[in-house]
Every structure is written in C-alpha cells, then in structure tokens.
Amino acid sequence: MCLGIPMKIEKIQGEFAQVQSGSLKRQVNIQMLSSIKLGDYVIVHAGFAIEKLNSQKAKETLKIIHEIR
Amino acid sequence: MKYVDEFRNKNLANKISQKIHSLAHSESLRIMEVCGSHTQSFHRFGLGKLLPPSIKFISGPGCPVCVSSPGYIDAAIALAQDKNNIILSFGDMLRVPGSKSTLEMARVAGAQVGVVYSALEAISVAFQNPKKKVIFLAVGFETTVPTVGLTVLDAKRKGLRNIFFYCAFKLIPPALEYLAKDCDLNISGFLLPGHVSAIIGTKPYAFIAKRYKIGCCVAGFEPLDMLEGIYFLLQQRIKKRPKVENQYNRAVRSLGNLKAKKIISSVFEPTVANWRGLGSIAQSGLRLRKEFSRLDAVREFGFKAENKSSGIKDTRCRCREVIRGIEEPRDCLLFKKICSPEHPYGPCMISSEGTCNVYYRYC
Numbered sequence: 315m316c317l318g319i320p321m322k323i324e325k326i327q328g329e330f331a332q333v334q335s336g337s338l339k340r341q342v343n344i345q346m347l348s349s350i351k352l353g354d355y356v357i358v359h360a361g362f363a364i365e366k367l368n369s370q371k372a373k374e375t376l377k378i379i380h381e382i383r
Numbered sequence: 384m385k386y387v388d389e390f391r392n393k394n395l396a397n398k399i400s401q402k403i404h405s406l407a408h409s410e411s412l413r414i415m416e417v418c419g420s421h422t423q424s425f426h427r428f429g430l431g432k433l434l435p436p437s438i439k440f441i442s443g444p445g446c447p448v449c450v451s452s453p454g455y456i457d458a459a460i461a462l463a464q465d466k467n468n469i470i471l472s473f474g475d476m477l478r479v480p481g482s483k484s485t486l487e488m489a490r491v492a493g494a495q496v497g498v499v500y501s502a503l504e505a506i507s508v509a510f511q512n513p514k515k516k517v518i519f520l521a522v523g524f525e526t527t528v529p530t531v532g533l534t535v536l537d538a539k540r541k542g543l544r545n546i547f548f549y550c551a552f553k554l555i556p557p558a559l560e561y562l563a564k565d566c567d568l569n570i571s572g573f574l575l576p577g578h579v580s581a582i583i584g585t586k587p588y589a590f591i592a593k594r595y596k597i598g599c600c601v602a603g604f605e606p607l608d609m610l611e612g613i614y615f616l617l618q619q620r621i622k623k624r625p626k627v628e629n630q631y632n633r634a635v636r637s638l639g640n641l642k643a644k645k646i647i648s649s650v651f652e653p654t655v656a657n658w659r660g661l662g663s664i665a666q667s668g669l670r671l672r673k674e675f676s677r678l679d680a681v682r683e684f685g686f687k688a689e690n691k692s693s694g695i696k697d698t699r700c701r702c703r704e705v706i707r708g709i710e711e712p713r714d715c716l717l718f719k720k721i722c723s724p725e726h727p728y729g730p731c732m733i734s735s736e737g738t739c740n741v742y743y744r745y746c
Contacts (some may be wrong), residue, residue, distance in 0.1 A: 319665070320385065320387060321384070321387040322385070324488065327513065329725055335384060335400070336384060341525060343501075343503060343530075343531055343533065344644050345641075345642075346529055346533070346640060346643045346646070347642070348642065354648075355386055355511070357578060357581060357634055358565040359524075359526050359527070359529065359530065359578060360473070360500065360501050360523075360527055360530045361501025361503060361504075362501065362530040363531070364526060364529070364530075364578065364581055364582060364632050364640065364643065365578075365581040365582075365640055367386055367633050368632070368633045368634070369633070370634040371632045372386060372389075373392055374632075375608075375630065375632065375633060376389060376390075376607075377610070379395050379398075379607055379611055380395070382399060382402050382614070383396060383402075
C-alpha cells in the first residue's frame, strides 16, 4: 500500500487534480502540496499527491551515477 | 515514463554493481530495508544478483498490513459483527488474520466490510449511510498518516457524526531504533524508505547514525536508486563514517513535507503501538488528539486501542522472525507448501508488499 507512482498533473480543479501515468488516470487530492502547476510530476499515494518531483535533483542524481568510476 | 525509465538503465546498473563488487571484497555488510516497495523492487528486478555475496540484503518490518496486530483485527471484526456498523479499510487488511478469523471471513458471513483506495472515500460512505456508523481502519506508516489526517479534518469540518477512525498507525524511526538495538540482527546499514521520508524528511533518522553508529541512506524505488543507496552505505562503512544520506532527493527534502507534517501534528499525537512480530514499542504509533475525540473509534466503542498478543499461534509460522529480518521466508516450513498468496497462513504472505509474498512471486 506504500506504492508511490510518479504521475503528471494534467488538470487542476481546486483541491483536486487529474494525474496521468501511461494509460492510468486518477483524480488526486493536492492539498498537501504548494505551488503545483500543470506538467509537474507528483508522487501519488492512496489518492493524495504527497510530494512534487524535482527535475533538477533527478538530473543531478543521474549525473552522479554516470560519474561513478 | 519520466522518472522511471532513466532509473532502470541496465548499463548504469551494471556499472554501479561493478563498483560495489570492487569495494566490497573486504567488507561484509548487513543492509536492512524497512519498506515493502523496496522489498518488491529488489526481488522484481533481481538486484540480489548484482550484489557480491558479502552483502546481505534483509527485509525488515516494511509492510504496514503485515505488522498490524491480531488484537486490532479482532476488535475490527467485533465491530463488523454489529449490523449498524460499516467497516472500511485498505484492501490488503481484509485477509490479515486475527486470533480466530479475518475481516474477509466476516464479510462473507454478512458483515458490512468495504475496501477503499483513499481515506477520503469514507466521507462519502458516511454521507450516504446516515443511519450507520462508518469505521475507518486507519493503518499505515507516515506516508499514509497525513492522508487520513486530512480526512479527519474534513469529517470535523463537515460535522459528520457517524464516522470514526480506528487508529493503528506505525512510525518508522522508533522501529529502526528497536532493530538497531537488536544484537542478533547486527545491522550495518539501513536503506531508508523513500516515501515515508518524503513526509518526515531525513532529520528524524540522525540519531540512528549518531547513537548506534549505523549508516543510513534514503533511497528511491527504481533499480539505480537502490543500487546507488547500497553503494553510499558501503562507502560510509569503508570510511567508518555513519551518517544519513539522501539518494532520493528528487522527492525527499531534508525537512520533509512541511504541510503534511503540520497536518499530522495537528490531528494526531504519539502513543505506544503494538507491532505484530515485534511487540509494543513506545511512541511508535499515533492516536487522535483530544480535539478529535468525538471521531475516535476507541472512545466511541470503548475498547482498548490494541492488545499485546503477538498473534502468531502456530510455531511453524516464521513471520515473526521474517518481520525482524532474522530469517528468510524459505526458512519457514509452511512457505510454498501450506502458505501461499491464495491461501496465506501468516501476515507476511498477504500483502503484495509482504516479504513472503514477494519471495513467493520472484524468488
């Protein structure tokens, strides 16, 4: 039950947003997050977006992995 | 898929694996994860084959369903027997054994037991059934707590008088301390749960590195995430500098999700919790604050929050040892013989995140 999938924000309506990952679409509550906008990726857990993914940090992580010698 | 495909790159996984092999020759490591999603990913992607034999990867109490105590299930079943009540729960909970039965068996016998994907669904059910008492089984780790917290706040705001929350949340840092103190386990590193940490941040783990000299690394759930996390733990071990690192910083901030933490502290307060397989651990659970006592199932129905039974009656069932990471599922005589996902005997076989269930499917 702890599965958290990165999903893209497609539509925002008040406290809820429509999110999508592949063919999977869901309506999720976004009250836990600040400054969410269309195109952001969020971690979804039990019907709630619990955190926004930081694309810059993701790139840095991959860069560190590439640099492992 | 963004944030998924790039973290499953086979060439990069092999590269980290080679690096781990080159560093690990003189180091023996016992790394424990405490997250069902880590258990699943590790075996689903066959990461064990990418690690040297000197690194032992252990699954701890990472499945919130598996650690729910039988006393809690018994109380939920007792509530379900009353035709005026509707019990709502996350799906896996229905098959968790109490001391005699399961919620699923109660449902077959006619009890009103429903499954929800989100706690918020309980609000709609309460509205639709004004003459019934709706009881939500509030279980889960820190990831789930704020989702229930928002539901509690919503129920109070709407003035609902027929919804109650039966809390048996479990908190990860006190459980880590319990495991760190267990000399039998001899843990050299914790691979920490990504989404629990997205809520609480990295600071609540600092005492594990400082007091118990055990390295910690928060990690994501893709193969590269977990391998890099193990690589970081190995480096900490070699340098003899245990600390808390954050491999999963694309989703985890050091202070966590401040809004979520505020929701948690405004609705709940710490209390003792009873973990199946581990027993009672102080301050490792949460109960509703007094301001929300009208919504508290424990107050409404007048029973103890949880009893202290370890709940595993058949001594052949090794779930208690599996939950503590002392034994593997294949050490159990029941595994794959009597106990299977279709006919689970112990709690670790029930949820898709349970260690025995994962081993059954992937190992």
